[in-house]
Amino acid sequence: MKLTRRTAIAIAVTAALTPAAAFAEETVKIGYQLPLTGNTAQYGQDFKDAAEIALTKFNASGALPVPVEIIYEDSRSDAKEGVTIARKFVDDDGIVGVLGDFTSTVSMAAAQVYKKAGMAQLSQTASHPDFAKISKWQFRNITTQDQEGSVNAQWMLDQGIKKVAVIAEQTDWGQSVVKGFVEPFEAAGGEIVYTEFFNRGLADFRPIITKLENNTPDAVYTGFFYEDGGQFLKQMKQLDAGIPVYSTSAAYNDKLIELAGDASEGLFLTATFLPTRMDANVQEFVGEWSKTHDAAPGQFPAQAYDAVNIMLSAVVKAYPEITRESLRDALAETTDFPGVTGNTSFDENGEPLKELTKASVSNGMFVEVQ
Amino acid sequence: MLDPYILQQLAIGLSLGMIYALMAIGFTLIFGVLNVVNFAHGEIYTIGAFAGLMVISVFGPPLLVVLFIALATGALAGFGLERLAFRPFRRFSDEASLKSRAMREATLMSSLAMSIIAREAMEMIFGSQFQSVDLAYLINKPIGIGPITIVNGDLIIFGITVVMLGGLQWLLKKSPVGLSIRAVSNNALGAKYCGINTDRTIIITFVIGSAMGALAGILVGLYYGAIFPSMGFTPGIKAFVAMVMGGLSSIPGAVISAIILGLSESLSTSFMSSVWSDMVAYAFLLLTLIFFPQGLFGARRERV
Structure with a gap:
């Protein structure tokens, strides 16, 4: 055989590429779809930071002989983008499992792709009641609004509150907040005097607040995130409404107190994560987070941190025979995973079973209500 | 007698209207002269708010100083915007290019491009979330008038809108600058032939309009306590x-x-x-x- 220059180059190139290819095959790849730009970018950025903390710690721990890699894709909280990313992840044979997305709407759109292709999808925040029911491939690490709503309903009734106004953002998630609360509350004898939805990012809540006051409720139950929450609370105080406000874990964020100041005093909400809790893993996460952030982590980054860790521990369980199928089964078997948001197990639908903490704002801090 | 509920809603509506008016003044001024929509006006508004916010967090001066700095930043931004997005596409030399729709639409696009660049840049620098504003600067202290509640910001915004509107009318009707602005807006080529410096007039219009836009931005930002890149x-x-x-x-x-x-x-x-x-x-x-x-x-x- 005559060794031509072309063959020589081909051999050299092959030799150079082989170790890299072999190495690439050994890395376990996980996809993460999340909004890194657009008007929900701040949440996605937090997820990414939390995921990096979890991943760095995991890869340094040597729990697996090969490194795990997370591939981030920016969905801009846009359902169309989310589906495109899902197709991309599914087409990449190296990816064995997926984390994300942020909103229920995008997660549910992408879920159809994962359902068809058979890829486990673990969302840290999609709390729409129907998300986990889509197929056996969907999991989440956030309590649903059905759970939060019934805890809040009972809490209010215990305080002697009978007439409630309900306000939520006009999204799949907002609808589920209202439904999750109204059903148990009315079943237990409460009365809903006013229901209103608003567009996310609404600047002026005062027309709604005025109308709300006109219905004289004992309390308001709200489904909003911290930015809308800050605006709502400030304007409630401005109009001197004097009506207690209850909310969900979505409003739980130190930024809420920063934005609303005094107006946030006395806000009641349910949450799964309090950075002030003294458990060792909570303090470890808060410590790592504080190295790169000014504020303590809110509930969302904590949920992302746990979701990544749950995924990683499933990878360990499935190793070395990691396929999309075996990773899903390993995820489904998760029981009492000791995360920073409490112990997590998945039920047969991929729903997490967690305990909710009742909290309220007092002297500019979220404190546990006993 | 109207019941307090309707009165309160009217008061809120009036304050909302004033906020929109504050922004509409600068917007309309620029359109009136150039006959093109300045898509970057919203970003000038945001830049004004951010400039004010930075001054507040670094120096913490009195409110009036903050407003003047926002005003100055807006004027500067307006000057830059005109230079980058409008001047290169302007041809007042002959009737044909003056009437060309393509020329006008080019500035529509270039101002849109500037607005996207400015917004994305602010998102990269500051992040897309609400910025924290020193709560002491917010102009939302409630004032009760009988059964309704307004805030001190309503009075400030009302006052500034009236001053802006009155000042602008005086400027346009009584001053030489206003005369040339009106001349250019009426017939740019004719004004040029009469010896009016059209380029300078347009720059002045942009500076005034954008300064007002930026002032609106910081006022509304402090009114709601919400300052963010897509505001x-x-x-x-x-x-x-x-x-x-x-x-x-x-x-x-x-x-x-x-x-x-x-x-x-x-x-x-x-x-x-x-x-x-x-x-x-x-x-x-x-x-x-x-x-x-x-x-x-x-x-x-x-x-x-």
Whole structure:
């Protein structure tokens, strides 16, 4: 055989590429779809930071002989983008499992792709009641609004509150907040005097607040995130409404107190994560987070941190025979995973079973209500 | 007697209207002269708010100083915007290029491009979340008047809108600068032939209009305590609708339309879900275009 220059180059190139290819095959790849730009970018950025903390710690721990890699894709909280990313992840044979997305709407759109292709999808925040029911491939690490709503309903009734106004953002998630609360509350004898939805990012809540006051409720139950929450609370105080406000874990964020100041005093909400809790893993996460952030982590980054860790521990369980199928089964078997948001197990639908903490704002801090 | 509920909604609507008017003034001024929509006005508004915010967090000066710095930043931004997005596409040398739609549409695109660049840059630098504002600077201290509640910001914004409107009318009607602005807006080529420096006049218009836009930005930012990179978008749309309703180039018309818009939005919440209140602006836009193509106050007035 005559060794031509072309063959020589081909051999050299092959030799150079082989170790890299072999190495690439050994890395376990996980996809993460999340909004890194657009008007929900701040949440996605937090997820990414939390995921990096979890991943760095995991890869340094040597729990697996090969490194795990997370591939981030920016969905801009846009359902169309989310589906495109899902197709991309599914087409990449190296990816064995997926984390994300942020909103229920995008997660549910992408879920159809994962359902068809058979890829486990673990969302840290999609709390729409129907998300986990889509197929056996969907999991989440956030309590649903059905759970939060019934805890809040009972809490209010215990305080002697009978007439409630309900306000939520006009999204799949907002609808589920209202439904999750109204059903148990009315079943237990409460009365809903006013229901209103608003567009996310609404600047002026005062027309709604005025109308709300006109219905004289004992309390308001709200489904909003911290930015809308800050605006709502400030304007409630401005109009001197004097009506207690209850909310969900979505409003739980130190930024809420920063934005609303005094107006946030006395806000009641349910949450799964309090950075002030003294458990060792909570303090470890808060410590790592504080190295790169000014504020303590809110509930969302904590949920992302746990979701990544749950995924990683499933990878360990499935190793070395990691396929999309075996990773899903390993995820489904998760029981009492000791995360920073409490112990997590998945039920047969991929729903997490967690305990909710009742909290309220007092002297500019979220404190546990006993 | 009206019941307090309606009175309160009217008061809120009036304050919403004033906020839209504040933005619509600068917007309409620039349109009146150039006959093109300045899509970057919303970003000038945001830049004003951010400039004010930075001054507050670094130096913490009195409110009046903050407002003047926002004003100055807006003037500077307006100057830069004109230089980058409008001047390169301007040809006042002959009748044909003056009437060319392609020329006008080019600035539509270039101002849109500038607005996207500015917004994305602010998102990269500051992040897209609400910035924390020193709560002491917020102009939302409640003032009770009988059964209704307004805030000190309403009075400040009302005062500034009146001063801006009055000052602008004086400037346009009585001063030599105003005379040249009106001349350029009436017939740019004719003005040029009469020896008016059209380029300079247009720069001045941009500087004044953008300074007002930036002032609106910091005022509204402090009114709501919400300063973030995409804050200019919604008020930009409302200002645009007010401008069209007011007859495209009439500043008092735009202000009156802005107040009508604010009142309708606030009252509409009483009759339908708040989700639909944004639709009010678009419905007004559509109705105006169908039934009053000249705008509600457009037909009989001089431009600007």
